[in-house]
Amino acid sequence: MMSKGNYYVTTPIYYTNAKLHIGHTYTTVAADALARFKRFTGYDVKFLTGTDEHGQKIQEAAEKLGRTPQEHVDEMVKSITALWKTMDISHDVFIRTTDEKHKKGVQGIFQQLYDQGDIYKDFYEGYYCKPCESFWTQSQLEEDHGCPECGRTTEMAKEEAYFFKLSKYGDRLKKHFKEHPEICYPEARRKEMINNFLEPGLEDLCVSRTSFDWGIPVPFDKKHVIYVWFDAVCNYITALGYGEDQDKDFKKFWPANVHIVGKEIVRFHTIIWPAMLMALDLPLPEKVYGHGWILFAADKMSKSKGNVVYPEVLIERYGLDALKYFLLREFVFGQDGNYTNQTFITRLNADLSNDLGNLLSRTVAMVEKYNGGFIPQVGAMEEVDEELQQVLTSAASKVEEHMEDLQYHDALEEIWTVIGRTNKYIDETTPWVLAKDEKKKSRLDTVLRNLSESLRITAILLKPFMESTSKKIWKQLGLTEEMHWEDAKYFGKISGLIKVEKGDALFPRLDVKKEVELLEAENKKVAAAQQAAKDKEASMALGKEEQKAKGKSAEKATDKAPEESTMATIEDFAKLEFKTAKIIEAKAHPNADKLLVLQLQVGEETRQVVSGIAKDYKAEDLVGKDVILVANLKPVKLRGEISQGMILAASNEDKLVLGTLDGEIPSGTEVS
Numbered sequence: 001m002m003s004k005g006n007y008y009v010t011t012p013i014y015y016t017n018a019k020l021h022i023g024h025t026y027t028t029v030a031a032d033a034l035a036r037f038k039r040f041t042g043y044d045v046k047f048l049t050g051t052d053e054h055g056q057k058i059q060e061a062a063e064k065l066g067r068t069p070q071e072h073v074d075e076m077v078k079s080i081t082a083l084w085k086t087m088d089i090s091h092d093v094f095i096r097t098t099d100e101k102h103k104k105g106v107q108g109i110f111q112q113l114y115d116q117g118d119i120y121k122d123f124y125e126g127y128y129c130k131p132c133e134s135f136w137t138q139s140q141l142e143e144d145h146g147c148p149e150c151g152r153t154t155e156m157a158k159e160e161a162y163f164f165k166l167s168k169y170g171d172r173l174k175k176h177f178k179e180h181p182e183i184c185y186p187e188a189r190r191k192e193m194i195n196n197f198l199e200p201g202l203e204d205l206c207v208s209r210t211s212f213d214w215g216i217p218v219p220f221d222k223k224h225v226i227y228v229w230f231d232a233v234c235n236y237i238t239a240l241g242y243g244e245d246q247d248k249d250f251k252k253f254w255p256a257n258v259h260i261v262g263k264e265i266v267r268f269h270t271i272i273w274p275a276m277l278m279a280l281d282l283p284l285p286e287k288v289y290g291h292g293w294i295l296f297a298a299d300k301m302s303k304s305k306g307n308v309v310y311p312e313v314l315i316e317r318y319g320l321d322a323l324k325y326f327l328l329r330e331f332v333f334g335q336d337g338n339y340t341n342q343t344f345i346t347r348l349n350a351d352l353s354n355d356l357g358n359l360l361s362r363t364v365a366m367v368e369k370y371n372g373g374f375i376p377q378v379g380a381m382e383e384v385d386e387e388l389q390q391v392l393t394s395a396a397s398k399v400e401e402h403m404e405d406l407q408y409h410d411a412l413e414e415i416w417t418v419i420g421r422t423n424k425y426i427d428e429t430t431p432w433v434l435a436k437d438e439k440k441k442s443r444l445d446t447v448l449r450n451l452s453e454s455l456r457i458t459a460i461l462l463k464p465f466m467e468s469t470s471k472k473i474w475k476q477l478g479l480t481e482e483m484h485w486e487d488a489k490y491f492g493k494i495s496g497l498i499k500v501e502k503g504d505a506l507f508p509r510l511d512v513k514k515e516v517e518l519l520e521a522e523n524k525k526v527a528a529a530q531q532a533a534k535d536k537e538a539s540m541a542l543g544k545e546e547q548k549a550k551g552k553s554a555e556k557a558t559d560k561a562p563e564e565s566t567m568a569t570i571e572d573f574a575k576l577e578f579k580t581a582k583i584i585e586a587k588a589h590p591n592a593d594k595l596l597v598l599q600l601q602v603g604e605e606t607r608q609v610v611s612g613i614a615k616d617y618k619a620e621d622l623v624g625k626d627v628i629l630v631a632n633l634k635p636v637k638l639r640g641e642i643s644q645g646m647i648l649a650a651s652n653e654d655k656l657v658l659g660t661l662d663g664e665i666p667s668g669t670e671v672s
């Protein structure tokens with residue numbers, strides 16, 4: 001297919017000072033769905049994400065943990081890339097602001113702006129808190145000129161710094177906002193930028209710091225590091241090779257079609273970044289979209305407030321597509337929305353399990369029961385069929401329109417209109433009644449055929465949003481050809497003899513009360529773990545201070561012996577029963593891609609164990625392996641399958657390896 005053109009979409013680059021929660025994943029899931037949608041509809045896409053690794057906060061976080069900043073960011077980046085892998089994020093480029101090419105690019109930009117007079121040296125004046133090494137403005141101070149961070153008295157001070165002539169670009173920016181309102185979406189954010197910043201007039205921006213050194217040095221004055229936001233926004237062009245090799249990606253993809261960002265960082269992306277681009281004489285991004293926040297109990301989800309929900313928990317239990325669907329469908333892009341476990345589970349049941357899941361299982365079951373599993377040929381179309389056809393074939397263009405405006409919830413609602421109309425069609429045509437009358441076979445065939453067509457179209461429409469669900473529907477329909485977006489606009493594309501392939505329920509129905517209780521318990525655990533981590537950080541910081549006092553190196557602080565409280569006594573150990581076991585059967589878990597369902601021979605007994613090893617082991621390679629089983633764990637159900645114990649494995653972020661036995665010994669033998 002001929003490319004419809006180039007498309008460049010970006011997420012903000014994430015700070016590497018804390019684990020990402022579902023609020024962060026929201027930005028990335030949205031950008032990912034857009035990138036997938038554009039690729040699927042024929043564009044040559046570049047999708048960029050990455051990490052923002054400099055600045056005082058990161059330096060402090062590293063110091064608290066007794067690490068160098070570089071060690072700290074390297075660790076944090078591993079967990080971020082692992083999360084994007086778990087979430088099947090389809091970025092083409094991952095930029096780190098500690099990448100050499102980025103650092104060079106930023107220094108080049110800083111130098112150019114300095115040489116042309118857009119950056120100049122002056123003094124930063126403000127109220128300075130010595131212990132905190134921070135400047136504050138008068139309005140930020142507490143009583144008696146107290147520092148808002150530590151409360152101690154601040155003093156008026158002056159520090160040498162570099163400034164960017166932001167004020168010079170105010171008028172051009174105002175004009176640009178008027179002529180290209182797309183520079184800031186949604187409209188409410190645009191008005192805020194105009195009224196709060198552009199109308200009152202812009203002040204020059206301080207773009208260097210001397211109070212810490214974890215940053216990109218100013219190329220011609222090494223005691224200054226470049227302000228972290230100046231450094232960060234440049235990622236959108238350094239990732240394309242700006243300043244290095246501009247003839248390839250930069251030429252092809254700049255200006256960006258859209259920067260997707262959260263609402264609190266819209267000013268950096270619609271005022272500061274565009275002014276920098278104007279100074280560099282580069283075109284501005286076409287669109288910047290500031291989405292709302294996911295709130296938790298009406299408060300912004302944030303680690304410092306201890307009210308965070310992490311994506312891993314939800315993905316593990318309900319599947320990746322369930323989380324992606326919920327994020328994009330529940331919240332209106334551009335507005336804040338509340339997350340509650342109740343709304344999450346209720347939506348999963350209503351939309352995914354009932355509406356979509358049942359439509360597929362009913363259709364496939366009826367094709368099997370009434371036509372030997374083959375999708376029948378279509379007969380004469382009646383009015384109700386034509387009405388269905390009309391809804392189905394018009395959906396794709398409506399989804400295209402909504403995606404142009406980044407209205408994900410509307411796009412998904414449109415797809416659910418198709419699903420809803422089809423479910424209604426089953427009630428209207430009552431295939432089970434038709435099946436009782438031989439003379440109505442041709443009518444029954446038409447109905448079954450139309451239902452299959454509807455699911456074919458649904459699978460195509462869902463692909464950019466829920467890839468694995470879309471594939472499962474395709475497979476159950478017995479379709480094998482490649483999916484094409486344009487095929488969603490036509491009715492009657494199923495051709496030849498197609499045999500459906502009944503599979504597992506797409507989304508098993510959940511017990512709302514039970515799941516909410518479980519998730520609530522999980523939230524409590526997370527909050528407790530966060531508190532423990534904070535305590536640990538504090539004690540490590542203390543440890544570091546003590547070590548410093550003793551003249552030892554700060555790094556040694558991490559070599560402490562485990563805390564007494566985390567050591568197991570011999571009695572604790574004796575509570576657990578370990579046994580050898582042989583894997584006699586292994587198969588994929590019907591409702592979770594990451595899990596395998598294993599049958600183990602443990603002496604005379606056979607046990608079923610569900611294990612999260614599907615990423616590292618193929619089911620067929622496991623049969624015959626001898627493993628070690630924790631045999632007296634309380635049985636639990638994992639996504640609908642009972643698990644009677646756990647097998648031991650070693651794992652890190654990249655890989656998992658099963659603990660096996662060094663020699664022959666009968667299964668069921670005790671391990672101690």
Ligand code: MSP
Nearest residue numbers: 012013014015023024052232233261262293294301
């Ligand atoms: N490093 C800067 C961005 C620099 S871009 C040149 C930054 N990083 S961040 O990690 O704090 O945030 C990244 C994104 O996550 C932002 O778009 C932010 O709005 C989003 N979210 C963080 N918490 C959020 C919610 N609770 N809800 C929705 N999105 C939120 O800012």
